[in-house]
Amino acid sequence: MRDHVHDKAQSEGGDTARVTGPPPPADTTRRWALFTVSLGVFCIQLDSFGLNLALPRIGRDLHASGTGLPWVISAYLLSTGTLMLGAGRLGDLFGRRRLLVIGLALFGGASLACALAPTLPVLVGARVAQGAGASLIMPVGLSLLTNAYPDALRGRATGLALGIGGTAMACGPFVGGALTEALSWRALFWLNVPLAALGALCAARTAESYDTTAPRTVDWSGLLTATAALAALSVLIDRGRTWPWPLTLSGAATALALLALFVHRERTARHPLVDPGLVRNAPYVALTLTGAAANTATVLFLFVVPLSLQGQWGLSVGGAGLAFLAPALAMALAGPLAGRVPAWAAVRLTLCCLAAGALVLACLSWAAAFPMYLAVAVLGGAVFGVANSLTLIATQAVIRPERAGEASGVTKTVITVAAGLGVGLVGALADPDGGPASPAATGAALRITALGCLTACLALAAWTRGSGEPSRRPQ
Structure with missing residues (x-):
């Protein structure tokens, strides 16, 4: 199947870049696209989870206080989540x-600035810029794959790219910790520089594609309003629990007011940033909301299991990292497997994964023997890996390819904000003295999250009942 968006743009005199010679074979450009997106997703996920164990060392090296250190993580995540909606x-x-x-x-470039940062404010500022780059890579990369591959191969290609990223997500804390201990925390950022440069060179060899059904007009008012609303909401989720309640309420009111203004703008704009019809696509909405619930649970899973391996089961940091390789591998393999799921089964399978995830979290909180705990954790890695990968793959299968970036940006924004809720819960579990959370606290958090997963699963199953599941892409 030809890249119909690319070909259509050429046949209609569209915006696709002119070429002076014969175009490269489609298979070649597709492989370059797959390699580029896989590399970009790997870098993004590695930097999302690779600095958790390095924060104390960063604080010592930069002579920074403990109160400012969390912004090394938060600045990156907030920037990424805030800017992704418009980037797609x-x-x-x-x-x-x-x-x-x-x-x-x-x-x-931002990774290079992070590696050379002499002070904490410079590092945090560079992390904001790094998040801005990440906000472009993920939704744009997924939409590029959607338009580069035919229907029969699209899901497998996207699943493979997400599976590679899943490896970095699951192993990131231990890779970052090992680099920090062996070399320096700066080594993680130095690693990104050649990888990003290689990715940019490979991306230049892929085929260009555009949405040729709409004029090249940007809803700047909607973009600015959405960005401001998401920024307010992200900061509220990340820091609101430490504020006095009047400030928390004011922040919530500001975020809601901006979101309402954005919705009003999109309903009246001639060329909206987000097509209001997207929220009337029941399978798309169900997949996105299910993925948001699964992503929240995944963040908690990735935090609690490594800590429990060290705390409850008494393993060393190296031993815990070795034990966690099994759940990490299961999560990484889940991406390619999710890519083989047909579109008509996507909604049903994601709901099943959410229910299975609830069972996994509950079993982890009650496991009394280490082999049983590790086996359940491996199952959890597979379940959450499928749920998260399938969300991004299947949402691209139930929308029109020409607006793939828009749909990917909305989905990634929603699940990133949901991940922020998971990070907030993780922060509530943290020991004020810097030690690992108690088994009682982690067990309670696992059971509460399991209940939330089950509730979300039942609510979404009831909402989607009778709406049907797509067997083909809407036109």
Whole structure:
């Protein structure tokens, strides 16, 4: 199947870049796209989870206090989640390949600034820029794959890219800790520089694609309003629990007011940033909300299991890392497996994964023997890996390819904000003295999250009942 968006743009005199010679074979450009997106997703996930164990060393090296150190993590996550919504649509309008190259270049340059940062404020500022690059790479990269591959191969390609990223997500804390202990925390950022440069060079060899069904007009008012609303909401989720309640309420009111203003703007705009019809796509909404619940549970899973291996089961840091390789491998393999799921079964399977995830979390809180605990953790890695990968793969299968960046940006924004809720819960579990959370605290958090997963599963199953599941892409 031909890359119909690319070909259509050429046949209609669209915006696709002119070529002076014969175009490269489709298989070649697809492979370059797959390699580039896989590399970009790997870097993003590694930097999302690779600095957790390095924060004390960063504080000592930069002579920074403990209160400012969490911003090394938060600044990156907040920047990524805040800017992703608009990034996907900008890729649709101005060229997915072009925006992907810009994102990789920005990510690599910001990583270099992080590696050279002399003070904590410089490091936090560079992390904000790094998150801005990441916000371009993920949604634009997924939409690039959607338009590069035919229907029969699209899910497998996206699943493979997400599986590679899942490896970095699961193993990131231990990779970051090992690099910090052996070399320096700066080594993690130095690693990104050649990887991002290689990704940008490879991205330049992929085929360009655009949304040729809409004029190249950006809803700047909607973009600014959405960005402000998401920034307020993200900061509230990340820091609101430490504020006095009047400030927390004011922050919540500000975020809700901005979100309401954004919705009103999109309903009246001639060329909206987010098509209001997207929320009427029941399978898309169900998949996105299910993925949000699963992503929240995944963040807690990735935090609690390594700590429990060290605390409850008495393993060393190295031993815990070795034991966690099994759940990490299960999570990584889940991406390619999720890519083989047909579109008509996607909603049903994600709901099953959410229910299975609830059971896994409950069993982890009650496991009385280490072999049983590790076996359940491996099952959890597979279940959450499938749920998260399938969310991103299947949402691309139930929308029109020309607006793939828009849909990917909305989905990634929702599940990233949900991950912020998981990070907030993780912060509530942390020991004020810096030690690991108690088994009682982690067990309670696992059971509460399991109940939340089950409740979300039942609510979404009831909502989607009778709405049908797609057997083909809407036109």
